[in-house]
Amino acid sequence: MTFVTGLTCVICHKTYPADYAGYVCSDHGNEGILDVRYDYERIGATFTRDTLAGNRDRTMWRYRPLMPVAPDAAVPPLTVGATPMYDATPLAATLGLSKVWVKDEGRQPTASLKDRASAMAVVKAQERGADIVTTASTGNAAAALAGIAASVGQRTVIFVPASAPEAKIAQLLAYGSTVVLVNGTYGEAFDLCMEASAEYGWYNRNTGYNPFMTEGKKTAGLEILEDLKWEPPDAIFVSVGDGSIIGGIHKAMKDAVALGWIHRQPRIFGIQSAGSDYLVQAFESGEDVLTKPPISADTVADSISADLPRDRIKAMAAVTETGGSYLRVPDAEILAAIPTLARGSGVFAEPAGAAPYAGLVAATEQGLVSSDDRVVLLATGSGLKDVASAMKSVAAAGTKPLRVDPNLDALKAAFNN
Numbered sequence: 001m002t003f004v005t006g007l008t009c010v011i012c013h014k015t016y017p018a019d020y021a022g023y024v025c026s027d028h029g030n031e032g033i034l035d036v037r038y039d040y041e042r043i044g045a046t047f048t049r050d051t052l053a054g055n056r057d058r059t060m061w062r063y064r065p066l067m068p069v070a071p072d073a074a075v076p077p078l079t080v081g082a083t084p085m086y087d088a089t090p091l092a093a094t095l096g097l098s099k100v101w102v103k104d105e106g107r108q109p110t111a112s113l114k115d116r117a118s119a120m121a122v123v124k125a126q127e128r129g130a131d132i133v134t135t136a137s138t139g140n141a142a143a144a145l146a147g148i149a150a151s152v153g154q155r156t157v158i159f160v161p162a163s164a165p166e167a168k169i170a171q172l173l174a175y176g177s178t179v180v181l182v183n184g185t186y187g188e189a190f191d192l193c194m195e196a197s198a199e200y201g202w203y204n205r206n207t208g209y210n211p212f213m214t215e216g217k218k219t220a221g222l223e224i225l226e227d228l229k230w231e232p233p234d235a236i237f238v239s240v241g242d243g244s245i246i247g248g249i250h251k252a253m254k255d256a257v258a259l260g261w262i263h264r265q266p267r268i269f270g271i272q273s274a275g276s277d278y279l280v281q282a283f284e285s286g287e288d289v290l291t292k293p294p295i296s297a298d299t300v301a302d303s304i305s306a307d308l309p310r311d312r313i314k315a316m317a318a319v320t321e322t323g324g325s326y327l328r329v330p331d332a333e334i335l336a337a338i339p340t341l342a343r344g345s346g347v348f349a350e351p352a353g354a355a356p357y358a359g360l361v362a363a364t365e366q367g368l369v370s371s372d373d374r375v376v377l378l379a380t381g382s383g384l385k386d387v388a389s390a391m392k393s394v395a396a397a398g399t400k401p402l403r404v405d406p407n408l409d410a411l412k413a414a415f416n417n
Contacts (some may be wrong), residue, residue, distance in 0.1 A: 106350075117213040155178075225262060273330070
């Protein structure tokens with residue numbers, strides 16, 4: 001038994017029963033993303049901040065009453081969640097801000113926040129007795145699904161653009177997934193995955209289609225609030241591709257407000273590359289994201305490259321409903337953020353994970369954050385996911401190793417140059 005009361009279409013608000021077997025609203029097809037609704041009164045009767053504090057389970061499953069899974073549902077054995085959040089005093093000082101924290105999702109089992117959604121996907125797939133789980137991804141969601149599924153012996157078929165970083169493809173192959181490299185964009189890989197899952201009856205984990213992925217990702221937001229002892233930050237910066245992560249962070253804030261655990265929501269800022277800025281364009285022009293056509297995305301930050309963000313309705317609501325903003329930053333500034341973030345916090349992030357820092361710099365320059373603001377940066381994935389981009393970033397920063405012969409005189413000469 002769960003506390004889910006139903007699933008509501010984000011377009012027409014039609015509500016489906018909690019045990020609805022579909023993924024999307026029958027009246028709006030693939031665009032009719034569903035939002036999971038809960039009975040907060042019943043949840044709050046037994047699930048409080050005090051009971052949560054006494055829970056010895058430190059994984060994402062500590063928030064189980066706020067998740068669409070039964071209390072006794074078996075969950076994957078890998079430790080998903082409980083990622084650290086660091087007080088990055090040097091970054092705060094550089095930008096003249098009160099506080100800056102960095103939430104390091106690179107510490108997940110497959111090194112990205114996407115493990116949270118994939119853990120949820122595996123639980124829901126096994127509820128349905130699915131033989132195969134599938135997803136399309138630029139790399140991180142694919143690796144997350146492959147790794148979490150491997151931990152329980154669940155078969156997977158993964159669709160990724162052939163241009164995905166080699167390290168991410170290596171993860172998929174190591175975990176034993178059937179990997180389909182698509183000679184095309186992420187959007188084309190997504191569409192092929194959708195067609196294949198319908199044809200073969202596979203369980204579909206795709207972001208912006210499966211409504212339960214938001215519920216897994218929102219646990220990162222709940223951890224942020226719990227780590228800050230339920231005193232919300234003033235702003236949270238999140239890099240955005242398909243839009244599911246930012247939608248999940250927003251859902252966490254709404255859950256906490258509904259339970260009376262917090263009394264205000266932080267402003268949420270969505271950061272996109274200038275080469276993949278669909279939501280920034282829509283935010284600036286007031287365009288309807290339901291009808292806005294795809295763009296042609298091209299960015300070094302492959303994890304946030306999206307021609308058409310699949311979870312764009314929830315993603316736009318996360319910003320507009322909290323008084324935040326969408327900001328674009330050039331790829332050069334995203335790359336520059338990698339060593340800056342690493343040196344100011346100790347967190348080594350891939351381009352998408354460093355983009356929130358680049359966005360914070362832009363927001364500071366534009367006066368969107370003030371000196372007394374307390375800010376959280378969500379670093380969504382490890383820098384080891386994309387070593388080639390990391391090497392470009394340190395080269396651009398003028399950092400290079402010393403090459404010496406194996407003797408002390410050579411070392412002294414190098415130090416003196």
